[in-house]
Amino acid sequence: MTQLKITGMTCDSCAAHLKGALEKVPGVQSALVSYPKGTAKLATLPGTSSDALTAAVAGLGYQATLADAPPTDNRAGLLDKVRGWKGAADKHIGNERLLQVAVIGSGGAAMAAALKAVEQGAHVTLIERGTIGGTCVNIGCVPSKIMIRAAHIAHLRRESPFDGGVEATVPAIDRSKLLAQQQARVDELRHAKYEGILDGNSAITVLHGEARFKDDQSLVVRLNEGGERVVMFDRCLVATGGSPAVPPIPGLKDSPYWTSTEALVSDAIPERLAVIGSSVVALELAQAFARLGSKVTALARNTLCFREDPAIGEAVTAAFRAEGIEVLENTQASQVAHVDGEFVLTTGHGELRADKLLIATGRAPNTRSLALEAAGVVVNAQGAIVIDKGMRTSNPNIYAAGDCTDQPQFVYVAAAAGTRAAINMTGGDAALDLTAMPAVVFTDPQIATVGYSEAKAHHDGFETDSRTLTLDNVPRAVVNFDARGFIKLVAQARTGRLIGVQAVAPDAGELIQSAALAIRAGMTVHDLADQLFPYLTMVEGLKLAAQTFTKDLSQLSCCAG
Structure with a gap:
């Protein structure tokens, strides 16, 4: 890093002219020129001539000295040296230098931020070390929901409440064809929503490589094609996402275990699948593989969904066991071995054997x-970047959003955070309010929550009044012959204000947004x-659950208002 002190600038346009001139000097990789500070920070190759740098500045009528050297007037003797690379300095955009924003990552948070920053008038350099699009479209939300839907269709063909009148059949599962269909849709969405948009936006420069901070205003990018490049920035957004966390179980590291990725x-459905985990990814994939033909055993260190209202875990456990999924609660693997193509898990309840082992114990930043x-x-003990409601880190020029932070790990939260970060990076003041954040787990029945659980409300000092409505009181569930689950409303005791909703129900994800809007x-x-x-x-179950605060539903007609 080379730093110059520059005198004579009168506006941001001067800084833009100087940036162009300096970046034409042989050996200069990038330049960040500040009119208010009267400085130029340069990423240079070894051996770059300091005389050439000061000559480039002098050629435009300004004076430059190295930051650690006394000021001198070099203009007269250096004008001839600069003539060979001065021309580009006359090419500038508008009257002000564009704000330079670096974005590390290309997933939901990164794309939302990049597009908003460009909309606000910035130039964006987006850096991605892997596949454009990040986790959600490539290896997360999109492929998992396709697989879950296929598994749901297979389940309905095999078993439904209407088997007495609609003959059930055992589906023939061709996993390779399902996988091809799944990947084709992933590729299509990645191109439409990520690659195509980036290719068509001239204000976004994409670098394929791995970035690391050199200091608080520059990044070093190790390019995938070889070599390195230094990227200077005014503001930077870190949106690098997360990866599957792997617990330190003896023997696990040396075995061919699966993560969700x-x-x-997988182009085959294992005959026996063991799943370690008890939350979103573990539940969704355990049920999907079971419905596609695996004999699944789920190991939960506590209970399923132990961080949620206890009724949620109880309802999902009952649904899983009814489908033949073995749920081992309060069970941990103390040792993993892979012998002759078979996994052997040692637990407090004896040995468990499986053909494949899925580790789904959360994600790490x-x-x-x-x-x-x-x-x-600054990062926390888990390595997540600590941010405020405006996505600002401990460095005022650096922001962060998405799964690499201490925010909830949902792509829609990441995208909203990325948009707000871009607004703030470009001079605005936007915050992300998560008090009415809906969440959905795509099991069957689905799990959907928003706002406070009863326990969390009590922890935060709220006196509550709550009601739980079982689905045998909801006409849609009754006519579907599927009354698994419940809807629970949590209200403030004194005011009756709705502060939380938990639901386990078919299509619970479709009802939870109405609850979120009501809370908001x-x-x-x-x-x-x-x-x-x-x-x-x-x-309609939300209305019926709300009516139970004052009425006995058994004494109402089926659609009483």
């Missing part, structure tokens, strides 16, 4: 290779009970 692209300490960016609007359960809901919809 490998499971989703991708921050270790970033050299965040060089930029003064400050509605009471009495307000909710008074709303019009279309009859024979699952979302």
